Structure formats: C-alpha cells, structure tokens
Amino acid sequence: MKFVAITACPTGIAHTYMAAESLEQTAKANGDEIVVETQGSAGSEPLSAEDIASADAVIFAADLAVQGRDRFAGKPIVEAPVKAAINDAAGLFERAKAAAREPVAAAPATPELTSKVGANDKTGTKIRQWLMTGVSYLIPFVAAGGLLIALSFALGGYQIVDAPKVTEHFDAGSVAGWAALMFQIGSAAFDFLVPVLAGFIAFAMADRPAIAPGFVGGAIAVTVSAGFLGGLVAGLLAGGVVLALKKIQVPKAMRGIMPVVVYPLLGSIVVGVLMYVVVGKPIAAATTGLTSWLNSLSGVSALLLGALLGLMMAFDMGGPVNKAAYAFAVGGLTTGATASLQIMAAVMAAGMVPPLALALASTVRKKLFTEAERENGRAAWLLGASFITEGAIPFAAADPFRVIPSIMLGSAVTGSLSMAFGATLRAPHGGIFVVPLIGNPLLFLVALIAGTLVAAGSVIALKQARFRAAERSAVVSGQPVNA
Incomplete structure (x- = not known):
C-alpha cells in the first residue's frame, strides 16, 4: 500500500525528523511505500x-496542528502524537491500513491555521502545548542571539558590553569593533525573546488574531521588568x-473585520x-526575587538545583519536562x-x-544491545556532542526501565x-562546539565525562543483570541464550 505522512513536534528539531525516519524504515520493512512531509524548524x-x-x-x-490539512480532504486519516511514530510505527501502519479499508465520509476542509491543540484535549495538555509552541518559536532567537553574544565575548572580552553603539562608531579594522x-x-x-514567547503562546491558544495582543503584552512585560514570567x-x-472575544456573536457584516481589526485592537x-x-x-517583583534567590545559591542548594535540572533534562529526552x-x-x-x-552550563552538560x-555503553558492551541500537549508538556520539538529547530516545523506547533511570x-x-565547579555559559546551544x-571549560568537561561514565556504567550493569538472568533461565530450560 502507499501512504503519505506529516510529522511535526513543538520544537521542530529532533522528534520531527526521527518520526519521519521511523515511518520510512517501517514502511520499507513492510514492503509499503510512504512519502513524509516534515513540518520542522528547517x-x-x-x-x-x-x-x-x-x-x-x-x-x-504531530503534536501541533498540521499545516495545509485541507489538502487531504476525502482521504482516510490516522492521527497520533509524534512519539507514537518513533516508538510504534508498525502500530500506526496497522491503523492506517484499517482506515484505508473503511469508507471516508465527506467533510469540510479544515482551515490551515487552527488552535495548536485539539478541542478534546485535557486542560493540562492544552496548557503544555500552548507553552511549548511559544518555546518552539523562541528557540531560533535564543540560538542566534546567544551564540552571537557568546562570540562577542570570546573576541572582545566581557568589557565589550560597554562599547559605544556601532551606529556611532564602528572600526571595521579591529577585532574589538567586530566584537561590539x-x-x-x-x-x-535577545530583545525579541519575551515578545516572541508571549505572541506565540497567544497564537497557539487563539490563532492569528492573538499574535498582536501577545507581542504587545510581551513587550510591556519587558518594559515593566517582568521578564520571562x-x-x-x-x-x-x-x-x-x-x-473570549471570539465567543461574542456579531452581525454577519462585521465578521470579516473581526480577525484583522477588532480582535487585535481590543x-x-x-x-x-x-x-x-x-x-x-x-x-x-517575583522575577526580581527569583533572580536574587539564584544569585544567593551556593553549596548544597546549588548542587541540589543542578541535580534537579539534570534529572529534568534526562527524564523525557527533549519532551516537555526537558524543555x-x-x-x-x-x-x-x-x-x-x-x-x-x-544554570545554563549545567543544563547543557546534563542534556548531553x-x-x-x-553511545559509550553500546560501544564497550556491544552484546547487550541489538544491531539497530548499536547503529543508533554510532549516531548518538554526534547527537550528544551537539546537545541533542533526543539521540537517547531509541534506547529508552526499547528498554525504558533500565535506560531512563540510568541516564537520569x-x-x-x-x-x-x-x-559545584562554577562553569558558566552564555550560549544557549552548541554542545561541545561552544x-x-x-x-x-576543563571542569565543565570533567562534569560531562563523569556523568557520562556514571550513566553508561548504570545501563551496562542493569542490562548485564538482565542478561545473566536470561542465561540462568536458559540453562534451566536447556534453551540457547540470545544475546
């Protein structure tokens, strides 16, 4: 059979493309054909x-509203979260084949821009998706701004913040000029971060008419020093x-101007x-208090915060808790x-x-992993070095009760x-390359290596215990052991 698919996750980075690859590989194994459209950040x-x-x-x-959904009017459609395609692509194909055998009732086309969550989703799911949508649009601004600021400090030192405006003085022949x-x-x-976050949270809730009020509210948050909160x-x-405004009934003659004038204005x-x-x-005031509390952290409290952030980064590997x-x-x-x-340094190190x-565990103890996992392990070296935590998902999906506690x-x-080492980081991404x-930096690498060894050792120990249990069972039953 032939299928088409769309994959999309809130950040549009890793899950989107991993789901597409999983669908393509499963279709090939089944003897089916599939063409996938990845609605990702690229x-x-x-x-x-x-x-x-x-x-x-x-x-x-997809975990977001599919763009251009009206193209598929009249076709049998199967919908699932993006992780379902990663963890159970075969099940999705079974559902799709069952749907293909059923007659499809004609339905009106769905508008391209809709709420980012389904109408029947639970309140907690909706709030999570609203926030994650804002974060997904925020990330490109964070990456561009953060890396540029970090590069400027590398070129010109921290005193570059006091450099005159380049509109008034720019020396193209000096490193300091380019750093400034x-x-x-x-x-x-970076000035766009809070308005973009607010604007696209609002967009996720109420679509395009809410973008302007969201950006305005975000800009005011910056003005009154309310920050990200x-x-x-x-x-x-x-x-x-x-x-709420959309629920107000208006005369038919006014409906055309409501989304472009009235809703944004009011x-x-x-x-x-x-x-x-x-x-x-x-x-x-709450933001100021939080900043003061963070600055006061030292000793055990800082260690506990670092541990908590590490646990969150590893728990769902790119999911809502990680984000x-x-x-x-x-x-x-x-x-x-x-x-x-x-905190930024601790989060990036823990996410790597x-x-x-x-990757290390599947390299040093190959017999504890399947061939597919060993192949994923080779790719995970680069993913981990690049601060793409999602590289661990295939392992966690195959053996969650041993992998997830170990990496946490x-x-x-x-x-x-x-x-504890006081490593600092101004760049929000980049992994080993920043x-x-x-x-x-040397102590940052020590922390990274230590955690990697602890996690790899834990995975190997837990898998080895299972392997030995399987060996004992095989000896009792007289069956060969499948490593």
Whole structure:
C-alpha cells in the first residue's frame, strides 16, 4: 500500500525528523511505500498533489496542528502524537491500513491555521502545548542571539558590553569593533525573546488574531521588568482574551473585520491595561526575587538545583519536562547573573549526557544491545556532542526501565558537578562546539565525562543483570541464550 505522512513536534528539531525516519524504515520493512512531509524548524518540502492523490491513507504524527490539512480532504486519516511514530510505527501502519479499508465520509476542509491543540484535549495538555509552541518559536532567537553574544565575548572580552553603539562608531579594522557589532546584533535578537514567547503562546491558544495582543503584552512585560514570567502570563492573557472575544456573536457584516481589526485592537487594549496596571508589577517583583534567590545559591542548594535540572533534562529526552528545564535556563540568560550562567552550563552538560552515555555503553558492551541500537549508538556520539538529547530516545523506547533511570542518574551527577565547579555559559546551544566560550571549560568537561561514565556504567550493569538472568533461565530450560 502507499501512504503519505506529516510529522511535526513543538520544537521542530529532533522528534520531527526521527518520526519521519521511523515511518520510512517501517514502511520499507513492510514492503509499503510512504512519502513524509516534515513540518520542522528547517521548513518542509510539501507533498505533491500526485503523492496525495495516489495514497491509500494519511498518517499525521504531530503534536501541533498540521499545516495545509485541507489538502487531504476525502482521504482516510490516522492521527497520533509524534512519539507514537518513533516508538510504534508498525502500530500506526496497522491503523492506517484499517482506515484505508473503511469508507471516508465527506467533510469540510479544515482551515490551515487552527488552535495548536485539539478541542478534546485535557486542560493540562492544552496548557503544555500552548507553552511549548511559544518555546518552539523562541528557540531560533535564543540560538542566534546567544551564540552571537557568546562570540562577542570570546573576541572582545566581557568589557565589550560597554562599547559605544556601532551606529556611532564602528572600526571595521579591529577585532574589538567586530566584537561590539556581534554583541549588539545578539542583544537585538535577545530583545525579541519575551515578545516572541508571549505572541506565540497567544497564537497557539487563539490563532492569528492573538499574535498582536501577545507581542504587545510581551513587550510591556519587558518594559515593566517582568521578564520571562511576565511573557508567559502575557501570552496566556492575550490568548484568553481573544478566545473570549471570539465567543461574542456579531452581525454577519462585521465578521470579516473581526480577525484583522477588532480582535487585535481590543485584545491589545485589554492585555496592555492588565500588564501595565494589574499584574505587571507583582510579576516584576517575583522575577526580581527569583533572580536574587539564584544569585544567593551556593553549596548544597546549588548542587541540589543542578541535580534537579539534570534529572529534568534526562527524564523525557527533549519532551516537555526537558524543555521546561531548558526554558528556565534560557530565561536566566537575559539577566546576565553569574548564577544564571551557571544554570545554563549545567543544563547543557546534563542534556548531553544521555546520548553520549548510550553511545559509550553500546560501544564497550556491544552484546547487550541489538544491531539497530548499536547503529543508533554510532549516531548518538554526534547527537550528544551537539546537545541533542533526543539521540537517547531509541534506547529508552526499547528498554525504558533500565535506560531512563540510568541516564537520569548520570545527568544529575553532571548537573551537580557543573554547578559545584562554577562553569558558566552564555550560549544557549552548541554542545561541545561552544566549549571555548564556556567559563571553566576543563571542569565543565570533567562534569560531562563523569556523568557520562556514571550513566553508561548504570545501563551496562542493569542490562548485564538482565542478561545473566536470561542465561540462568536458559540453562534451566536447556534453551540457547540470545544475546
């Protein structure tokens, strides 16, 4: 049979493409054909009309609303979370084949821009998806701005923050001049972080009409020094206000101007008043308190925070808990506080541990892993070095009760050691490739290596115990052992 599929995850980075690869490999193993459109952060090549027309069924493995859904009107459609395609692609194909055998009732095309969550999702799921959508649009600004700022410090030192504006003085013949330029470009990108977060949280809740109120609320959050917490609140307020406005019945003649004029106008007014007059100052006070608390961390409290962040980074390997820890670290970068820079270093180091540990374990004890896992292990070296925690997912999906506790332990060790060593990081991403930009880089690497060894050793020990148990059972039953 022939299928077409779309994969999409909230961040559009790893899960999107891993799901596509899993679907393609499973289709090949089944003797089926599939063409996948990856709606990820790198953009996508749309499915051709010929592929869609000839498909027996459609698979949507997505945690977001599928773009261009109306293209598939009249086709049998199977929908599932993106992780289902990674962990159980065969099950998705069975569902798709069953759907292909059933008649499809005609249905009106779904608009391209819809809410980012299904109408029947639970409240907790909706809130998580709203926040993750904001984070997914935030990441490109974080990466561009953070890496530029880190590069400027590497070229010109920390004093580059006091350089004159490049619009007034720019020396193209000096390294300091280019460092100042990099810093000011990166700072300009960072200025968008809170408005982008708020704007796209609102978009996830109420679609395009909520973008303007969300951006306005986010900009006000910056103005009143409410920071990332203010951006989160502004986004939720903007989305909620626009959703409420949409419920108001208006004459048919006015419906055309509501999304482009009335909803953005009234939403911006309401959110602006609330942020300036009601919630902005309390949130700013909470942000100041949080920053002061982070700066006061030392000794055991810093170690415990590093361990907690490490546990979160490894728990779901790129999922909501991982992204919550990452967003917490990124939010601190805007303050420039030393403790916040230490948190960013701890989070990145801890996020690198799971794929690196499993790559190491599958290399030194090959017989404990399948051929497919050993192949994934070879790729996991680069994924881990690049701070792509999702490289551990294939191992965790195959053996969650041994892999997940092991990598959580290793990441917790790395997070604690990184905080204890005082390693700092201004770049929000980059993995091993931004080590020259890290404060105390050798100790950062010591923390990373220690956690990797702990996690790899734990995985090997647990798998070895299972292997020996299988050997004993085989001796009793007289059956050969399958390593």
